[in-house]
Amino acid sequence: MAVAFLGVVLPLDTSNPLGINDNLRPVGSMCGFRRLEQRKPRWVHAKYASMDFKAGNGRKFEVVSSLIANPAGEVALSSEQRVYDVVLKQAALVKEQLKSKTALDVVRPDIAVPGTLEMLNEAYDRCGEICAEYAKTFYLGTLLMTPERQRAIWAIYVWCRRTDELVDGPNASHITPSALDRWEKRLEDLFDGRPYDMLDGALADTVSRFPVDIQPFRDMIEGMRLDLRKSRYQSFDELYLYCYYVAGTVGLMSVPVMGIDPESQASTESVYNAALALGIANQLTNILRDVGEDAGRGRIYLPQDELAQAGLSDDDVFAGKVTDRWRNFMKNQIKRARMFFDQAEEGVTELNQASRWPVWASLLLYRQILDEIEANDYDNFTKRAYVSKVKKILALPVAYGRSLIRPSRIHSSLTKV
Ligand SMILES: CC(C)=CCC/C(C)=C/CC/C(C)=C/CC/C(C)=C/[C@@H]1[C@@H](COP(=O)(O)OP(=O)(O)O)[C@]1(C)CC/C=C(\C)CC/C=C(\C)CCC=C(C)C
Numbered sequence: 001m002a003v004a005f006l007g008v009v010l011p012l013d014t015s016n017p018l019g020i021n022d023n024l025r026p027v028g029s030m031c032g033f034r035r036l037e038q039r040k041p042r043w044v045h046a047k048y049a050s051m052d053f054k055a056g057n058g059r060k061f062e063v064v065s066s067l068i069a070n071p072a073g074e075v076a077l078s079s080e081q082r083v084y085d086v087v088l089k090q091a092a093l094v095k096e097q098l099k100s101k102t103a104l105d106v107v108r109p110d111i112a113v114p115g116t117l118e119m120l121n122e123a124y125d126r127c128g129e130i131c132a133e134y135a136k137t138f139y140l141g142t143l144l145m146t147p148e149r150q151r152a153i154w155a156i157y158v159w160c161r162r163t164d165e166l167v168d169g170p171n172a173s174h175i176t177p178s179a180l181d182r183w184e185k186r187l188e189d190l191f192d193g194r195p196y197d198m199l200d201g202a203l204a205d206t207v208s209r210f211p212v213d214i215q216p217f218r219d220m221i222e223g224m225r226l227d228l229r230k231s232r233y234q235s236f237d238e239l240y241l242y243c244y245y246v247a248g249t250v251g252l253m254s255v256p257v258m259g260i261d262p263e264s265q266a267s268t269e270s271v272y273n274a275a276l277a278l279g280i281a282n283q284l285t286n287i288l289r290d291v292g293e294d295a296g297r298g299r300i301y302l303p304q305d306e307l308a309q310a311g312l313s314d315d316d317v318f319a320g321k322v323t324d325r326w327r328n329f330m331k332n333q334i335k336r337a338r339m340f341f342d343q344a345e346e347g348v349t350e351l352n353q354a355s356r357w358p359v360w361a362s363l364l365l366y367r368q369i370l371d372e373i374e375a376n377d378y379d380n381f382t383k384r385a386y387v388s389k390v391k392k393i394l395a396l397p398v399a400y401g402r403s404l405i406r407p408s409r410i411h412s413s414l415t416k417v
Pocket residue numbers: 138141153156157160161164168246247248250251252254255271272274275276278279282283286344345347348351358359362
C-alpha cells in the first residue's frame with residue numbers, strides 16, 4: 001500500500017505499523033582517544049563511576065576524574081566528559097535557535113515541509129496512535145501538554161521506536177551497519193525538509209518548529225550500531241556511553257520541545273544534564289531488569305570489571321543463580337541507577353508546567369522497577385520486575401502533585417552562574 005503524502009508517493013505497509021523497511025540510503029560516525037588536556041569536569045557523573053566502583057584488579061584503565069589513562073600513559077576523555085561536551089553544545093544551540101525564532105513561530109524557516117496541512121495532521125495523528133499503542137501511560141501523560149508539544153513528542157517517540165525496532169524488531173537479524181547508514185541518511189533528509197514517509201514528515205515538521213538538533217538522533221543510531229557489534233562492556237565508562245547513545249539522547253531530544261519554565265533560574269545546560277541523567281537512569285534500569293533475557297541472547301551489559309571485582313564471571317550470569325555475591329553486586333548497581341534518578345529529579349521542576357507531569361510519571365514508574373528487583377530478591381534471571389497496574393495508578397497523582405511544584409527562586413545547584 002502507498003499513500004500520497006507531501007507531494008510524493010510514500011510507502012505505508014499496514015502489516016508493519018512502524019512502517020520500517022530496508023529502503024534506506026548511505027553515511028558516517030564519531031571520535032576516540034585524545035591527548036591529555038586539562039579540562040574541568042562539571043556536572044560530573046564521574047562520581048558514579050568511581051563511587052564503590054573504583055578500578056578493580058587487572059583493570060586496564062583507571063578512572064581519573066574526567067580522564068581515563070591506559071598503562072601506556074595514553075589519556076582519553078572519559079565518556080562522561082565527551083557526553084557533557086554534547087550537552088553543552090546542545091544547550092548553546094537551543095539558546096541560539098530560540099533567539100532567531102521568526103514571526104511564523106518556527107525556529108528553522110529553511111525547512112519547508114512539503115504537503116498539505118491535512119496530510120500533516122494525519123501524520124501526527126498516526127504518531128499519536130503508535131505512541132498510545134506502545135506506551136499507554138506515557139501517551140496519557142502527553143495529553144496534558146499543549147497540542148503542539150504533545151504531537152511533537154509523539155513524532156520523536158515514533159522515530160526512536162522505529163530506530164530501536166531496526167535492531168530489536170522482527171527484522172533485526174537482517175539489519176546490517178549499512179542499513180543503519182541508510183537510516184541516518186534518511187534522518188538527514190528529513191532534517192533538510194525531505195521526509196521519506198508520513199511519519200518522517202511529522203518529525204520534519206517538528207524540527208522546523210522546535211529547536212531540536214540532529215546530533216542526539218545521530219547518536220541514537222550510533223548506539224544501535226554499537227549494539228550490532230558489541231555484546232560486552234569492560235567498564236562503567238563504556239556502558240555509560242552506550243546508555244547515552246540509546247537513552248540519554250532521548251532527554252536531549254525532548255527538552256527543546258518540553259521547554260523550560262520561564263520562571264526557572266536554572267542554566268539551560270543543567271536542565272539538559274538532568275534530562276540526560278533521566279535517560280541514563282532509565283537505561284540502567286532496563287539493563288538491570290533484563291539481565292536474564294539479555295543473557296539468553298548472549299549479551300551482558302553489566303560492566304565486566306565490576307562483575308570481576310564482585311567475584312562473578314560471565315558464566316555466573318549465564319548460570320543465573322542468585323547468590324550472596326550476586327545480591328551484593330546488584331545492590332551496588334541499583335544504588336548507582338538511583339543516583340542518576342536523583343540527579344534527574346533536580347531538573348524536572350525546571351521544565352514548563354505542562355511538561356512536568358509526564359516526566360514525573362515516567363521517572364516515578366521507571367524507578368519503581370528497581371524496587372521490584374529488590375522485592376524479587378535480586379532474581380532478575382528468571383523473574384521480570386514489573387510495576388503492577390495498581391502501583392502505576394497510585395504513582396500518577398503523586399506525579400501530578402510534584403508537577404505543581406514551581407521552579408525555585410532561591411539559589412540552587414542548578415542556578416545560572
Ligand atoms: C529535565 C528532565 C529530567 C527532562 C526530562 C527529559 C526526558 C523526557 C527524558 C526521557 C528519558 C527517557 C524516557 C528515555 C528512554 C530510555 C529508554 C527506555 C530507551 C530505550 C532504548 C533501547 O533499550 P532496549 O532495547 O534495551 O530496551 P527495550 O527492551 O527495547 O525497551 C530505547 C528503547 C530507545 C528508544 C526510546 C524510546 C522509544 C522512548 C522515546 C521516548 C520519548 C521520545 C518521550 C520521552 C518523554 C517523556 C515524557 C518520558
